Amino acid sequence: MSFTLQFSLPSRPLIATNTTTLSPIRPVTNLRFKPAPPLSPPSLLIKPPLCASTQQRQLVVSGEDELKSINGAQEENVPLPVGLWRESMPKHVAVIMDGNRRWARLRGLPVDSGYEAGVKSLRAMVELCCKWGIRVLTVFAFSSDNWFRPKMEVEFLMSVLEEGVKEEMESFLRDNVRISVIGDLSKLQKSLVELIMHVEETTKNNTRFQLIVAVSYSGQYDLVQACQRIAMKVKDGVIEPNDVNESLIEQELETNCTEFPYPDLLIRTSGELRVSNFMLWQLAYTELFFAQSLWPDFGEAEFIEALRSFQRRRRSYGG
Amino acid sequence: METQIGCGANQLFKRVGTFLRKCLFRVLSVGEIPNHIAFILDGNRRYARKHNLAVEAGYRAGFVSLLSILKYCSEMGVKHVTIFAFSVDNFKRRPHEVQCVMDLMLEKMEVLLKEENVVKQYGVRICFIGSLKLLSEPIRIAAEKVTKATAKNTRTVIFICMAYSSGNEITHAVQHSCIDKLENHSQARKHAKTHDDVNECVEEHEKEGTTMVKLEDVEKHMCMRVAPDPDIIIRTSGENRLSNFLLWQTDSCVLYAPAALWPEIGLWHLVWAVINFQRYHSYLEKKRKQLILPQEQFFTPTISSDCCKQTLKR
Numbered sequence: 114m115s116f117t118l119q120f121s122l123p124s125r126p127l128i129a130t131n132t133t134t135l136s137p138i139r140p141v142t143n144l145r146f147k148p149a150p151p152l153s154p155p156s157l158l159i160k161p162p163l164c165a166s167t168q169q170r171q172l173v174v175s176g177e178d179e180l181k182s183i184n185g186a187q188e189e190n191v192p193l194p195v196g197l198w199r200e201s202m203p204k205h206v207a208v209i210m211d212g213n214r215r216w217a218r219l220r221g222l223p224v225d226s227g228y229e230a231g232v233k234s235l236r237a238m239v240e241l242c243c244k245w246g247i248r249v250l251t252v253f254a255f256s257s258d259n260w261f262r263p264k265m266e267v268e269f270l271m272s273v274l275e276e277g278v279k280e281e282m283e284s285f286l287r288d289n290v291r292i293s294v295i296g297d298l299s300k301l302q303k304s305l306v307e308l309i310m311h312v313e314e315t316t317k318n319n320t321r322f323q324l325i326v327a328v329s330y331s332g333q334y335d336l337v338q339a340c341q342r343i344a345m346k347v348k349d350g351v352i353e354p355n356d357v358n359e360s361l362i363e364q365e366l367e368t369n370c371t372e373f374p375y376p377d378l379l380i381r382t383s384g385e386l387r388v389s390n391f392m393l394w395q396l397a398y399t400e401l402f403f404a405q406s407l408w409p410d411f412g413e414a415e416f417i418e419a420l421r422s423f424q425r426r427r428r429s430y431g432g
Numbered sequence: 433m434e435t436q437i438g439c440g441a442n443q444l445f446k447r448v449g450t451f452l453r454k455c456l457f458r459v460l461s462v463g464e465i466p467n468h469i470a471f472i473l474d475g476n477r478r479y480a481r482k483h484n485l486a487v488e489a490g491y492r493a494g495f496v497s498l499l500s501i502l503k504y505c506s507e508m509g510v511k512h513v514t515i516f517a518f519s520v521d522n523f524k525r526r527p528h529e530v531q532c533v534m535d536l537m538l539e540k541m542e543v544l545l546k547e548e549n550v551v552k553q554y555g556v557r558i559c560f561i562g563s564l565k566l567l568s569e570p571i572r573i574a575a576e577k578v579t580k581a582t583a584k585n586t587r588t589v590i591f592i593c594m595a596y597s598s599g600n601e602i603t604h605a606v607q608h609s610c611i612d613k614l615e616n617h618s619q620a621r622k623h624a625k626t627h628d629d630v631n632e633c634v635e636e637h638e639k640e641g642t643t644m645v646k647l648e649d650v651e652k653h654m655c656m657r658v659a660p661d662p663d664i665i666i667r668t669s670g671e672n673r674l675s676n677f678l679l680w681q682t683d684s685c686v687l688y689a690p691a692a693l694w695p696e697i698g699l700w701h702l703v704w705a706v707i708n709f710q711r712y713h714s715y716l717e718k719k720r721k722q723l724i725l726p727q728e729q730f731f732t733p734t735i736s737s738d739c740c741k742q743t744l745k746r
Contacts, residue, residue, distance in 0.1 A: 331683070332679075332680075332683065333647060333680065333683060336602060336606070336650065336680070337645060337646065337647050337650055339606070340605075340606045340609050340610070340645045340649075340650055341644065341645045343606060343610055344609065344610040344613045344614070344644075344645045347610045347611075347613075347614055348613065348614055348617050354607055354610050354611045354614065355607075357603060357606055357607040357610060358603060359599045359600075359603050362602070362603060362606060385712075386686050386687045386688065386708070386712075387682075387684055387685060387686055387687055387712075388682065388683065388687070389683065389684060390683035390684065393679045393680060393682075393683065394598075394599070394602065394679060396674060396679065397597075397598065397599060397674065397675070397676040397679060398673060398674075398675060398676065399673060399674075400672060400673050401672040401673055401674075401687065402672065403672075403687075426671070426672075427671075430521060430524075431519050431520075431521025431522050431524060431525075431675060431676070432521065432522075432524040432525055
């Protein structure tokens with residue numbers, strides 16, 4: 114994992130100054146990008162692709178390599194917002210998407226509307242990450258603790274997940290996005306598990322961007338399952354107990370699905386100041402940013418603020 | 433004469449200050465007082481630089497702040513306090529800085545041993561957590577003496593994390609969980625030899641879970657199992673990260689990062705942290721009851737490695 118040392122400027126207070134608004138005004142993004150040159154055979158899309166470098170309609174091109182090189186070239190040309198430095202962008206951002214239910218309650222809407230609004234926020238964030246060269250985004254979609262929520266709410270969340278994956282499958286393939294799911298999948302319905310395995314397999318060779326979705330996950334669960342795997346290896350004589358070290362544990366954690374398992378930046382929305390059993394091991398030196406906005410209100414402006422805060426920080430790793 | 437009046441006035445101000453502080457803590461105690469607060473003492477070197485002092489002066493100023501904070505916690509009724517005094521990763525710092533910290537720790541431990549009665553008066557028990565074998569012998573010996581000398585005190589328990597990192601702690605726990613399960617598996621196979629079907633017997637043991645690692649197996653080998661999980665982690669100097677501190681234990685605790693450097697931390701930072709905690713407490717309690725977390729089950733551990741140097745009994 115690469116990182117850059119930051120020399121500290123006056124630290125920002127822990128609690129971000131964003132205020133929750135009932136009717137958020139999202140800033141209009143001015144995008145100036147070169148359109149993708151047409152290759153054969155072009156076809157027009159109905160909706161903008163997930164990792165578009167433009168919000169306008171984009172030509173779909175055949176040929177994986179051409180697409181990857183076009184995407185790469187476009188990313189280099191995409192200017193970053195003012196105040197952000199390309200060299201200091203985090204490689205891996207993790208997000209605890211908190212506040213969907215509160216968002217709905219504040220508007221007198223059913224909880225389901227909050228989750229739907231949250232999905233839109235997620236989509237927008239994935240797009241921004243792709244644009245700005247962030248390689249991995251991990252989202253805490255559903256915690257092990259969330260199984261205690263009302264059954265209907267849980268079922269709705271699972272259906273949102275299933276529908277979301279099905280709808281975006283084409284985009285993932287087209288935009289060279291790899292999808293990984295971490296968590297205790299044994300508690301999920303068979304159809305969802307099969308869908309997850311299918312999308313992971315289908316996108317496993319994509320390299321431009323990786324979206325890791327944590328479902329039925331907790332940091333302690335991840336460590337315990339890593340410990341179980343290691344215990345099996347010890348039992349089978351593959352390794353000795355004294356061989357157990359931090360590197361071995363890292364290899365067995367579910368975040369071994371990515372080149373960058375340690376998030377550089379963790380964002381938690383809705384003003385809650387805790388990590389709620391997310392990742393834990395992997396957050397050893399992660400910079401934490403707590404945003405006041407509720408997740409459906411967390412847009413480009415808020416993300417830029419989080420990234421600016423990250424880039425101002427001095428990361429010394431104990432040194 | 434003037435000096436005597438000055439001293440008298442100082443004493444009066446101190447007493448008034450103490451009285452007002454206790455009144456404030458009484459008000460705070462209308463809500464839930466945290467059972468365990470952990471501190472990351474960040475900013476000592478920056479404090480020294482800010483005031484054009486030597487690094488050592490920064491650490492000494494930090495120690496003065498530490499004593500104040502410990503006093504406030506004790507007066508407030510916080511039962512457990514954990515201090516991140518020195519990380520394993522801090523050995524990467526310049527040798528002079530590392531030596532400053534080590535010398536200061538040794539000096540203060542020796543003072544503590546001389547002032548044993550004062551410590552007893554405050555009812556403070558001190559326990560050292562970490563890979564103490566990485567420290568020099570004089571420090572290890574002093575730490576053992578301090579732990580022994582304060583073992584019978586019960587009012588407040590202070591965990592001093594030295595040469596500690598969560599990575600080490602978790603690795604130690606995983607390693608010993610694996611050893612336990614390997615032993616269970618061997619027992620299962622030995623037991624199975626008396627039966628006709630070895631595999632069936634081993635499978636039965638696996639179904640009972642004696643050979644499968646579970647959450648509680650890992651937890652019982654954690655160095656910090658001797659304390660409840662922290663309710664609040666306070667990290668000074670505005671840095672918002674955990675720096676490999678209590679990663680396993682902080683799953684649901686409140687994080688607070690005031691901008692003040694550690695030597696600048698004051699009563700009001702602590703009060704604000706407790707008020708924040710009280711706001712979240714009712715929600716966290718509801719979650720804990722739902723999950724039936726074993727928050728109040730403290731094991732009486734056996735000392736199996738350098739990681740834990742002192743057992744604490746209920």
